[in-house]
Amino acid sequence: MSNLYKNLANVYDEIYQTIFDYDAEFEFYDSILTKNNIKDVIEIGCGTGNLAKRFVAKNYTYLGVDLSQNMLDIAAKKVPSANFQQGNICDLALNRKSDSVLITGRTISYLLTNKSIKDAFRNIYLGLNSGGVLIFDAIDASALFRDFIEPKTDELAVKFKKSEYKRISKSTVNLASGWTWDWESSYFKKDENGHFKNIGDDFATLRAFTKDEIILFLNYSGFELLEITPKQSYAWKDDFYIARKI
Numbered sequence: 001m002s003n004l005y006k007n008l009a010n011v012y013d014e015i016y017q018t019i020f021d022y023d024a025e026f027e028f029y030d031s032i033l034t035k036n037n038i039k040d041v042i043e044i045g046c047g048t049g050n051l052a053k054r055f056v057a058k059n060y061t062y063l064g065v066d067l068s069q070n071m072l073d074i075a076a077k078k079v080p081s082a083n084f085q086q087g088n089i090c091d092l093a094l095n096r097k098s099d100s101v102l103i104t105g106r107t108i109s110y111l112l113t114n115k116s117i118k119d120a121f122r123n124i125y126l127g128l129n130s131g132g133v134l135i136f137d138a139i140d141a142s143a144l145f146r147d148f149i150e151p152k153t154d155e156l157a158v159k160f161k162k163s164e165y166k167r168i169s170k171s172t173v174n175l176a177s178g179w180t181w182d183w184e185s186s187y188f189k190k191d192e193n194g195h196f197k198n199i200g201d202d203f204a205t206l207r208a209f210t211k212d213e214i215i216l217f218l219n220y221s222g223f224e225l226l227e228i229t230p231k232q233s234y235a236w237k238d239d240f241y242i243a244r245k246i
């Protein structure tokens, strides 16, 4: 598992509250669910509970699922009244059925093989009530790989409350199992003397998808695509996919 979700889980929680727009994401999910008269959500890849907090505040019946116990520990502290389940979506039975399943924050990027997508969609299918809705975001492979100049580097600086962080990242093409690339990052935090000190490194292989690939995975797994909507994001172009269990 990525170190970002293990030893750096607290750092993830602080940094991503500044770079992800959880209010906008929640509003998007809430608007689709409200349109479909749904008040019941399972969130896959719920991480540290930043969407859980918003779903619970709006009286949704909520279950959050994540591979990382460290991420779930933070989520459970943040939202004590929510239900959480630890496990890998590729090989678990969801604790209960729901009218909607969301895969949030590009969690699908961690499913590197076609088989892992097939298994995850199968488990989600079984966890959805008849006619239930599946919504997720995925990074657009066409936008990312069209002009992938290596090595791609970037530096991010963020402030969260009293903490100041820097992240230096490098991306290199991998392509071992789909539109995949390797993402290496070093995280730094400002100490009391004003110096940025390395607090940990992370390595992850991530996957982007073409729209056709996603549509095929959905159809193959018993879903019909309802809509693709562009998502506003801080890096990498991605889209929301909205589908219904047939």
Ligand SMILES: C[S@@+](CC[C@H](N)C(=O)[O-])C[C@H]1O[C@@H](n2cnc3c(N)ncnc32)[C@H](O)[C@@H]1O
Pocket: 005, 016, 020, 044, 045, 046, 047, 048, 050, 065, 066, 067, 068, 071, 087, 088, 089, 090, 104, 105, 106, 107, 110
């Ligand atoms: C980028 S984070 C997104 C977290 C949260 N949705 C957010 O927006 O802050 C990806 C999350 O997916 C989880 N994850 C990765 N692979 C998973 C899998 N196979 N099953 C369940 N969770 C997984 C990670 O542990 C991590 O918490």
